[in-house]
Amino acid sequence: MSASPPAAVGIDLGTTYSVVATLDADGRPVTLVNSEGDLITPSAVLFDGSLTVVGKEALKALATDAPNVALSAKRDLGERTYRQPIDGHRYPPEAIQAWILHKLQQDASRRIGPFSKVVITVPAYFDEVRRKATQDAGYMAGLEVLDIINEPTAAAVAFGFHRGYLTGGGDSLRPHKILVYDLGGGTFDVTVMEIEGGNFTTLATDGDVRLGGLDWDQRLVDLVAEEFLSRHGVDPRQDASAAGRLWRDCEDAKRTLTARAKTQIAYDFQGLPLRMEVTREKFADMTRDLLDRTRFTVNQTLQAAGLTWKDLDRVLLVGGSTRMPMVRDMLRELSGREPDSSISADEAVAHGAALHASLLLRSGEAEQHGSFRIKNVNSHSLGVVAIDRATGRPRNAVLIPRNTALPVAARRIFKTQRVNQKNILVQIVEGESASPEDCSPLGKCVVRDLPANLPAQTPIEVRFAYGENGRLQVQVRVAGSQTTLSHEIARENSLTLEQLEIWRKYIQGTSALPQESEYELADED
Secondary structure (H helix, E strand, C coil): CCCCCCCCEEEECCCCEEEEEEECCCCCEEECCCCCCCCCEECEEEEECCEEEECHHHHHCHHHHHHHEEECHHHHCCCCCCCCCECCECCCHHHHHHHHHHHHHHHHHHHHCCCCEEEEEECCCCCHHHHHHHHHHHHHCCCEEEEEEEHHHHHHHHHHHHCCHHHCCCCCCCCEEEEEEEECCCCEEEEEEEEECCEEEEEEEEEECCCCHHHHHHHHHHHHHHHHHHHHCCCHHHCHHHHHHHHHHHHHHHHHHHHCCEEEEEEEECCEEEEEEEEHHHHHHHCHHHHHHHHHHHHHHHHHCCCCHHHCCEEEEECHHHHCHHHHHHHHHHHCCCCECCCCCCCHHHHHHHHHHHHHHHHHHHHHHCCCEEECECCCCEEEEEECCCCCCEEEEEEECCCCECCEEEEEEEECCCCCCCCEEEEEEECCCCCHHHCEEEEEEEECCCCCCCCCCCEEEEEEEECCCCCEEEEEEECCCCCEEEECCECCCCCCHHHHHHHHHHHCCCCCCCCHHHHCHHHCC
């Protein structure tokens, strides 16, 4: 009797809330409730002495123990450490993400049994460093990350499943062009896709990894705090726990304004009361610039895809922040049609990830539940910093322009600068500017011990291999040498293998808190 196949698990690792999904016996995606009985888990971590608490209780602790609560660590991925010390320690943001993943795995295992293989979603606009950090978080949590899939793409797959496209149902054979507007708690993505049967092809993508519902919340926090300061001469934002409680009150008010035209925010601090009314119209007006940022990105992405609004079949809403009426109003005005919210704004991304996990795990066996193929594009141009011979200045020599279909391999020939040059420094950057200073440094690799007596201007071939999951491999070949040197990029802010092991053991509870010298490794150059 053959062993049953492993469960297909997809995880939407969100900035503010996370979701786990799997497939039921009929191959339909379902959300797994957590140990508290909820479909979504707050992406919050409380460090309470030697105890680490994740989820709802960590979020509640904002009102009393805010300095020891880590929130929205997803926004800090790619940095060496989380934005602020917690209990005197500097945590790598991917370690905080790993605690969240560990909680999600433990809770889901109670429902479906032990598992380790997962697909994790990331914003389409995440760069390679953030994708690598997400994979590292999975490793530290004890998971085997089968793949990283873009959140809008996962949502489109879930949409395609519910429309019957994966099994040839409905009008799936006709190409459908959709725009996925994904506004979550901390990040924003726009992706234009073409769906034809089980083929999901990304035409263009753009976004902002520092724009989301948190920014709308902050506007309300600042409104109330400024009014409190004006009336009472005290700023509650100066007290971490008071600010945490105010943020939760304002987040609740934001949700109320989705259902009602106005709400009352009642708040007290140091025995001083404040009660103020906020209308939906005022909230929309004070956050108009945030919405306009998404409007600009939407138009740019549509233009990059070579389409107009009339070319689209639908506009798909994803992410909890799309429930705000102002979002629907703007997209209705732009597109001339009613935005589609037929799939769950909170659950769709995890559902699509679970479907993708099923495809990876079951191969041909997945045909019974519907087969599909994903074709993505890169969200950032990838280049090498090189010296322009005409000006003597460093320039971004682009090898792979943004919105190039993946996977892709690209090559470019450079030259050595000096006679008998011994080493080559290949600096990788992401960005659209010709100036490296205006791009994001991705990492570097060094080719050492070049052949002796190389003349100046010896050709050097640099080749990029960029995978569908947004991960990059670099190869460098020196003319006159038969050896091709393959390099994994030395990322500026990534943890070493040794550090990953230290955190993996600690997060899974198999070792004590690392010693301080080890604990601070993430800060060392």
